[in-house]
Structure formats: C-alpha cells, structure tokens
Amino acid sequence: MVTSPTEGVAIALILAGGVFFFAGLVGLLRFPDVYARIHAVTKADTLGLGLVAVGIALVQPSPVHAARVLLVWGLAALASGAGGHFLCRTAWLEEVELGNREAP
Amino acid sequence: MPDLALAFAAFVLATVAAGLIRVAKGPTRADRMMAAQLFGTALASILLVLSWGLGQPGLVDVALVFAALAAITVVAFVRRAWW
Numbered sequence: 118m119v120t121s122p123t124e125g126v127a128i129a130l131i132l133a134g135g136v137f138f139f140a141g142l143v144g145l146l147r148f149p150d151v152y153a154r155i156h157a158v159t160k161a162d163t164l165g166l167g168l169v170a171v172g173i174a175l176v177q178p179s180p181v182h183a184a185r186v187l188l189v190w191g192l193a194a195l196a197s198g199a200g201g202h203f204l205c206r207t208a209w210l211e212e213v214e215l216g217n218r219e220a221p
Numbered sequence: 222m223p224d225l226a227l228a229f230a231a232f233v234l235a236t237v238a239a240g241l242i243r244v245a246k247g248p249t250r251a252d253r254m255m256a257a258q259l260f261g262t263a264l265a266s267i268l269l270v271l272s273w274g275l276g277q278p279g280l281v282d283v284a285l286v287f288a289a290l291a292a293i294t295v296v297a298f299v300r301r302a303w304w
Contacts, residue, residue: 128225131270135232138263142236145259151249158255162262169266173273182278186269189284193262196292200258203299208251210303 123175130172137165150216151208159201163194226274230267237263254298261291 144157170190174183237260244256265284272280
C-alpha cells in the first residue's frame with residue numbers, strides 16, 4: 118500500500134494532523150469560556166491543517182504544486198490568527214465573563 | 222490511497238458534525254462564529270487529502286477558495302458586531 122518512504126512520512130503527518138483536529142474539537146466542546154475555546158480552535162486546528170498540508174505537499178509532482186498546497190495553510194493560518202483576535206475582542210466588548218477555571 | 226483518504230475525510234467530517242453541538246449551544250455569538258471557522262479549516266484539510274487520495278488536483282484550488290472565504294466570514298461578522 119505504501120510505495121515509497123516519502124509516502125510513508127506523508128501518511129504519518131496526515132494522521133498526526135487528524136489527532137490535532139480531534140484535540141481542537143475536545144477544546145471547543147469542553148473548555149469553560151469563549152476565550153479558552155477560541156484559543157483551542159485557532160491553535161490546534163491550524164496546526165492540524167499545517168501537518169496535513171505538509172504531508173500532501175510531500176507527495177505533489179512538482180514544487181509548484183507543493184507551494185500551492187502550502188498556500189492553503191498560509192491563508193488559513195492568517196485567517197485563524199486574525200479571526201481569533203477579532204472574535205475574542207468582540208466577546209470582550211460584549212462583556213462576556215470569564216468561566217470557572219478552577220481545577221475540578 | 223483512496224481508502225485511507227476517505228477514512229480520514231470521514232473522521233474529520235465527524236469532528237465537524239460534533240462541532241455543530243457548540244453552534245447549537247452557544248452561548249455567545251463568538252462561540253458560534255468560532256465553530257464556523259473550525260469548519261473552514263477542517264473542510265480545507267478534507268479537500269487537500271481527497272485531492273491526493275482520489276487523484277483530483279483541482280480540489281486544491283477548491284481548498285484555496287475555502288481558506289480565503291473563512292477569513293471573509295469572520296471579518297463580515299466582526300464588522301457587524303463592532304459598529
């Protein structure tokens with residue numbers, strides 16, 4: 118099934134990306150307030166997409182194709198970094214309180 | 222590679238479906254918008270993996286459009302919320 122070492126590395130990176138998507142989901146569902154949830158989604162999911170994009174870029178036929186794949190990650194990283202800040206500021210301006218962050 | 226790609230796509234799609242719980246529960250508008258941004262990121266990764274697994278290089282362009290539109294949705298929301 119795996120035909121070359123490069124392909125093996127690509128599959129490993131993609132599966133690692135899936136782990137980070139799951140971590141982002143757990144944070145989105147379980148964290149106590151909106152600020153913590155935004156933190157979880159922007160960081161974990163952008164890293165997950167980055168790992169997937171690097172894995173796919175490894176198996177592209179030419180460097181130009183690989184650069185196009187990595188551009189997807191670049192755009193998403195800019196969007197989630199700036200978007201996370203905007204959303205946090207929106208919540209802050211609407212005076213959303215911090216949740217209970219005591220350890221259970 | 223189609224089997225692995227389809228399995229990965231199904232797994233990420235399942236996380237998106239679970240993220241809908243946060244859209245339904247809220248409680249703030251920023252929470253719901255955040256889940257929408259998660260969908261943009263997750264769907265871009267699904268499209269990248271499917272472009273490889275199914276041998277459809279054109280899907281990378283679709284993923285580019287998804288990544289660009291995810292930024293615009295947040296900016297549109299924030300403009301309404303701030304002013």
